[in-house]
Amino acid sequence: MPLKPIAPAARAAFGRRLRAWYRRNHRDLPWRKTRDPYRVLVSELMLQQTQVSRVLEFYARFIERFPTMQHLADARPKRVMESWEGLGYYARARNLHKLARHVTREGGPGALPSEPTELRKLPGIGAYTAGAVASFAYEKRAALVDTNVARVLSRVFAPKLNPKRPRDLKKLWVIAEQTLPRTGKTAWTQNQALMELGALVCTARLKRCDECPLARMCKSAE
DNA sequence: TTCCAGGGAT
DNA sequence: ATCCCTGGAA
Structure with missing residues (x-):
């Protein structure tokens, strides 16, 4: 079952909104100030x-x-x-x-x-x-998927996928790679943003879609 | 008071 | 597939 590629326009909007949100809403944590x-x-x-x-x-x-x-x-x-x-x-x-x-x-x-x-x-x-x-740490252009990221990506792009199923998780890694920005520096911000959104807004129990920057393009927004 | 989230190893 | 351990949500 091939995974439908994400449209370039959606990809760009996703990244820009996500990073803009992060700049305004992220928590100030010590490990985000070091490399x-x-x-x-x-x-x-x-x-x-x-x-x-x-x-x-x-x-x-x-x-x-x-x-x-x-x-x-x-x-x-x-x-x-x-x-x-x-x-x-x-x-x-x-x-x-x-x-x-x-x-x-x-x-x-x-x-x-x-x-x-x-x-x-x-x-x-x-x-x-x-x-x-x-x-x-190295600001490499690398994807990362933990349960927060998996949840956000599946809700936004592929609500049918269940992050708990290993097979689906693999697909979420593919999506993470597809949505990665061009440069490592921007990827740093976007990855942090993904995690932060999953921690603060798009949580496991509650979907705070009213405060989510991705709600407009999200396949499971309410 | 019960229930669940959360990466990785085995 | 299970276990590890604990705080905090339900």
Whole structure:
């Protein structure tokens, strides 16, 4: 079942409205002010499992204790786990530590790769986080789809798709790639905007279509 | 008080 | 397909 390509005009309108909305409505979050791949990674891993409000404190404390990949790599497992205490999903803290030790190993620069395919080889990094680091840290022109993005894209372009079904999720990745702006810099903003819209307006429980910049072109707007 | 969201590993 | 863990919505 081939996926109908999105009309260029719709694509352009989608991006412009989305980004314009973002500029006016986005929250001011610390990980949006940095391009440090390490910080972006830490924030993404924490955000996978916790609300923004809660991540804020943990993120600040974590970065204070482990300011760089090298600091984290040098730390004792116990201290890393203590810093994660209360966030849950502790396997991810272990993966993060493992990752830090891996990329700094034997004189390694402690740098993360910038390509999603390379990032995905690292422990704890799946398709979403790979895209997030590539886009948010390196400003690569990379797609990223988490459940927020999947929900927004399906509602706007393909209401028949069910993001929970793996087969449909693949199609949503295709849509995400099709709607990606030309430059990495603009993609950064658009990806952030997609996530923000999913978090603030087009939420799982409530569709606040009256405040949505995409309502006019949305296939499931009310 | 129950129910669900949320990436990745296995 | 299941598990991991917790806050917050219903």
